[in-house]
Amino acid sequence: MGGWALSIDFGTSNTAAAHTSAVSGRIETLALTHHGNLLPSSVAVGAAPEHAILTGAAAAAEADRNPGAFVASPKRFVGQVPSVRIGEVDVPVEVLISGVLRTVLDRALAAHNRQMPNRVVLTHPEGWSQDQVAVLVNAAARAGIDPRIVVTVSEPRAAAHHYSRAASTEPGTKLAVFDFGGGTLDVAVLTATGSGTFEVVAARGDNGLGGKNFDARLHQWVENTLASDDPEVARALRSAPMHVQRTVDEQVRRAKELLSESPSASISVDTGRHRHTLTITRAEYDQLISGDIDKAAGLARSTFFDAGVAPGQLAALYLTGGSARTPLVHTRIGQLGPIATLDDPKTVVAQGALLAVDRASAAQRGGDTSGGDVPAPTRVLQNPVPPPPVVPPQPVVNPQPIVTPQPPADPEPQGRGRRTWPIVTTAVAALLIATGAAAAVAWSMSGSDDDQGTVALADVVTTTSTTADPVANTTERQVTTAPQQLPKTDILRIGTDLAPGEYAVRPLDASGGYWERLSCLDGDFDCILENAVVEGNGYVKVQSGDVALGVRNLLLTPIAAPVTTTPSVATVAPTVAGTDGQGFVDVPEARCNHTNNAVAIARTTDSLVVVCETGAGRYYYKGVRMADGAAIEIDDPAPSGPGKFTATNGAVQYRLSPSWLVIIDGSDVVGEETMVEYWSK
Incomplete structure (x- = not known):
């Protein structure tokens, strides 16, 4: 069987895909479920210890059991926050996206006798920055797609190419x-x-x-x-x-x-x-x-x-x-x-993406250096080199803390701080691409219905990684030109030996390396906030509250602060009287804290309510009863539908919608307040 290409249009609400047919070689829409060509872009995070990324029907079922584990639109977080708090776990945005991309890839592989494509095209909004596109490419790498075969193209360009097939331009x-x-x-x-x-x-x-x-x-x-x-x-x-x-x-x-x-x-x-x-x-x-x-x-x-x-x-x-x-x-x-439509409008971007890349490649081969359809961050990689053979990484059992001669009892220690998501190393990603096996990452489709997907990452050693491939310049972090030389094996005190910030880490030899963030220096196991075994290029973010960073057999290089850009999107101003982007003016009980922005503002017959978003992708609910000034603030209300949130405080639920505020204690409705004015993003 010859080579084939796959395109994925990862959307805010739904995802579509196209491929070159294994039979005819023509570009065709790829069926992603039993029922149609679209897969919901929503995901859910499964229960501990696996914390599997669930897609499709499996995600919807998990949302019914645990609404707080459901992420309706991971794409909205790209470029806004690096991770999303799900329960007690911080899940990187690219991990959430990778679950959807992997489900699409599995559907495509089933149509091509499990043979990997020789090109994968990912679409993105025209207004996305290079850093935002990099999140998408990194997500593809986590899904088992070699970054060297990945090409990106903006959505409007892809659509234009699709329609140009039917009309001369x-x-x-x-x-x-x-x-x-x-x-x-x-x-x-x-x-x-x-x-x-x-x-x-x-x-x-x-x-x-x-x-x-x-x-x-x-x-x-x-x-x-x-x-x-x-x-x-x-x-x-x-x-x-x-x-x-x-x-x-x-x-x-x-x-x-x-x-x-x-x-x-x-x-x-x-x-x-x-x-x-x-x-x-x-x-x-x-x-x-x-x-x-x-x-x-x-x-x-x-x-x-x-x-x-x-x-x-x-x-x-x-x-x-x-x-x-x-x-x-x-x-x-x-x-x-003059309106023009052709085929299913939901899938034209995915189909056009394959055309766009073919034409851009042809233009470059013909000597056109104008860049027409391939400006940064869009990349066209011709004749991608297959990934080199990789020695499978050996699982690390009971990694020894640097500050004590005694090995810990648990191979994946958890400190008193927030848990972080297991992240796939470059070596593991390359291994998955080269062998198709799950030596360190267990990919599985759960159930008999392929409308639902499960990406299980429970077997991955907690590791942090940057982008895999030096060819993929658009997805790599920029490192300072004169890297500071730091000790290879030592305890580095934060503020004295090492400044808080982001660091690239690389083992000095094939034996690998190890790091751990520490909250104390007394050698106690609970001092370890986070640790990682590093097989290839890696990454660690040192927090200002850390006491020290322990490293063994690692070269640390400071990473320059990334350049952030704001997507070219319109800001929707709140329409509720007496409010601005943070809630009710001069009513602190119904106004977002600090500089947080409101995602929903409500004035009912009895109360003022605001739902706010933090810089870490989390929400909180604030409300005040106008009659007596009684106020409440609740962490982590769950989105429960279009413009709806459910905040839970013990046995009491506050269900906010564009029409009502309903308060439920156990199974009893203890309050129903009619909506007077309502706004949501």
Whole structure:
């Protein structure tokens, strides 16, 4: 069997993929579930000790059991925080993403007799920085994909290439891509080049506008209609278990999709004891989402203005993304330019990505050095070299702490500090690529239904790593040009011998090395906050609160602080009266702490509430009752649906939604407060 290529469009809400067919060699959409071509981008983190990354149906099932373990959209964290707190574990964002990428890879391998592809193309938003693209490439490496065969291309370029198959595009032709997905909207204007590639002229995005907004509007309609038509069912739904509410969310999504093709749709609400069926017409639905679509059209107009083109100068306005199938989108956006659609708008980016890379490679071979479709951080690697053979790393049993001659009893000691996620070393990743085996990383698909995936990382020795390949310059950290020489085996006191910060670590020889962060120097086992055995290139972040760093047989090199950039997205201002981006002005009990930003703000008939996001990807809930000033603050409320959060304080739950604040003590509803004003990101 000849070589083949795979592309993965990792989206905010859903993921799509395409491959070159094993039979025909043509580019085809890859089926990712039994039911269709899309895989939800959401993941869940399984229970200890494995903490497996669950995808698909397995993630949804875990979310029902443990909502706090569910991450609805890992893509939103890229470039915002390095890791997300799940229970007592800090999980790197790239680890969360790797679970989705691995599930896609497994589906593709099944169609190609388990033969690895010779090229993998990953798509990303046009506005992503080099560091953000690096997170995606690193996630692919964790999923078992050799970084040397990875190519990245922006989503609008990929879409433009897909559509250009059906229409000729002379040099200088201007077209626009309106990518309306489940969680985000991205608009770009592109110009065709003489080499058959495309150059992005202008791009804008809104991370708070997408199909999830339509879901929230329709869900609120369900709650309001039930409150009017059948108050008993409405009350039962507000206090129903999470799996019942998730079923209603699925009914809402199905109705939304049906309304793209039918004049009406039904939504059944079944709480176990009560059942009620609602019917909504397309005209009613259009009225609900009209404001969101007007906002999307406004973003498109602004992008056209940035590009210096009038809508009439566009050769085509291509609609991509699942939300682009909405008839009202076609009507409103069609007023801005000639609408063009082709195939399933949810999968055109994945298909176009393979075309984009082929054409860019051809342009480079032809001597075109303009960079047209391959600007940084997009990379095209021609004739990738297969990975060299790697000696399997030996598991380390009972690593001996540097500060004591006695080996610890546990091979993976945990200190009193926060746990960190097991991270795959370069050597392990290369081993997985070279052999396809799971000597150190156990990849498995759980259950008989391949709509659900499980990536188990329990057997990996706790290790920290940077990007594997020196060829992949776009994914490597930048190291200072004059590295400080630090002791190879020693106890380095923080603040005296070593400054807090990030350090690259490398063993001095093939025997490997070892490091441990310490909270004390008395030789006690509990002094170890975190430790790692290093087989290849590694990484350690020394915290300011650490007492010392112990190293054995390692060369440490300080890493320069990475350059951070802000994605080009619109900021959604809160619409609740008397608030700003941190909550209620002059009401500290309903305002985010420090410089944290609000993700939801609510004014009910009785209370003021704000849900805030920390810089570590965690949330907290603050609320105050207006009548008596009684206030509460709760850590880690769980997102439980579009614009919804559930905060748990002992046996009491506070369920916040666009329509209600419901307070449940055990199984009893002790408070129901009607929403007066509500805003969420």
